[in-house]
C-alpha cells in the first residue's frame with residue numbers, strides 16, 4: 389500500500405509526487421487521461437518556479453524546449469520589468485506547460501497510473517480509499533491535484549467560494565495558411581487581457597481571443613475554425629488565414645478558492661484548490677509552489693516526526709498567497725474590459741506602475757520572488773535542496789538528534805533551510821528552537 393495517493397498527473401500532482409518520493413515515501417499517481425497531454429494551457433514559468441526547478445535539477449530537462457526568455461512580466465498587459473529582481477533568473481521562461489510536466493514525470497520513480505479517473509473517495513481514521521479506473525486504491529493520505537474541475541473537491545463537497553465568470557475567452561493553437569504583414573516572429577508580452585497571438589515552435593501559433601461572439605456562445609460550445617478565423621480577422625485584418633486548428637478551448641474569469649486546503653486526510657493543491665483568470669501567468673506557478681510547500685510537510689507527517697501544526701501550516705502559508713493572486717487577477721481582468729471606465733483606470737494604473745517602487749512591488753508578486761510566510765527569514769539562494777528531501781544546515785554544527793531530517797554543509801553564511809528552500813534561521817541564538825519548530829523533537 390502506498391503512503392500517499394495523488395489524484396491528477398498535471399504539473400502540480402507530478403511535482404508533489406516528486407517531492408514525496410524524494411523524502412522516501414511510496415506514492416501512486418492516479419491520472420484520468422490515457423496518455424500524457426501534448427496540449428499546454430500555460431506558456432510562462434515565473435522566476436521563483438525557475439528557481440524551484442533548478443534547485444531540483446529539473447531545469448536542464450526543460451531548457452531544450454524554452455522558446456523565449458522574457459525580461460519582464462505584465463500586469464494586465466502593462467509591462468513590469470524584472471531586471472532588478474534579486475534572483476539568478478530575472479525573466480519568465482516561455483515554455484509550453486506540457487514540457488514542464490514531462491520533465492518532472494521523466495524523473496519520477498513513482499508510477500503514474502493512466503486511464504484512472506477518480507470517481508469515489510472515502511476516508512476514515514487510518515486512511516483514504518480512492519476508486520479510480522474502476523479499482524479501489526488505499527493509502528494513508530490523498531493529495532487532490534485533479535485540476536480546476538476537481539472531482540475530489542466535488543465528492544468531498546468542499547466549499548469553494550468566489551466569483552463566477554463574467555466574460556469568456558478562447559485559447560487556440562493552430563497553423564496559419566497566411567500570415568498578416570508585420571506579425572512578430574518572436575514572443576511578445578501581451579498588451580492587454582483581451583487577446584494576443586504568438587508563434588510557437590513547429591509553425592504553430594497560439595491565440596487568445598475574447599470578442600463579442602465569444603461572450604454570446606455558451607461555455608460548452610465547440611470552438612470552430614470559422615469562429616477563430618472571424619476573431620483573428622477582426623483583430624489582425626483580412627491578411628490572416630487559419631490553417632489547421634490543433635487544439636482549442638474556452639475559459640473565463642471565474643475566481644474561486646477552497647475555504648480549507650485540508651479535509652482530514654485529503655489535501656488540495658494547484659487548480660483543484662484555486663482558479664482565476666490566467667492573466668499574468670500565475671496558475672502553474674502557484675501549483676508548483678503548493679507542491680513544494682506540501683511535499684515535505686506531508687512526508688514528515690507520514691514518517692511521524694512532524695511537529696504539531698506543521699501539516700496545517702500548508703493551508704496557513706499557501707492560502708493567503710493564492711488569495712492575493714485572486715485579487716491581482718481580478719484587478720487585471722477589470723482593467724482589461726473594453727470600456728472607457730476600465731480604460732481610464734488602466735491609464736492611471738499604468739502611470740503609477742511607471743514609478744520604481746510600485747513596479748518593483750508588483751514584480752516581486754508576479755515573479756513569486758516576493759513570496760514569504762510567517763517566521764521565514766527569506767529564500768535561500770545558492771543552497772540546492774538535499775536529494776533525499778532533508779532540510780539543509782549550512783555553516784553550523786547540528787545538535788544531536790536531527791541528522792535524519794537535516795543535512796549539514798560547509799559554508800560561511802550560517803542558515804537553516806527548509807526542504808522547500810526557505811530560511812528559518814540565519815545564525816545567532818535560536819537554532820534549537822527553529823529545529824524543533826519545523827522538524828520536530830530531537831530523537
Ligand SMILES: Cc1cc2nc3c(=O)[nH]c(=O)nc-3n(C[C@H](O)[C@H](O)[C@H](O)COP(=O)(O)OP(=O)(O)OC[C@H]3O[C@@H](n4cnc5c(N)ncnc54)[C@H](O)[C@@H]3O)c2cc1C
Pocket residue numbers: 395396397398399400401418419420421429430431432433485504505506507533534535536538539540559639657658659660666668669670671672673674675
Ligand atoms: C489559456 C490559459 C493560459 C494559461 N497560462 C498560464 C501561464 O502562462 N502561466 C501559468 O502559470 N499558468 C497559466 N495557466 C494556468 C495553468 O495552466 C494551470 O494553473 C495549471 O495547469 C495547473 O496545474 P494543475 O496540475 O494544478 O492542474 P491541471 O494542469 O489541470 O492538471 C490536472 C490533472 O488532473 C487530471 N484529472 C482531472 N480529473 C481527474 C480525475 N477525476 N481523476 C484523475 N485525474 C484527473 C487531468 O487529466 C490533469 O492531468 C493558464 C491557463 C489557461 C486556461
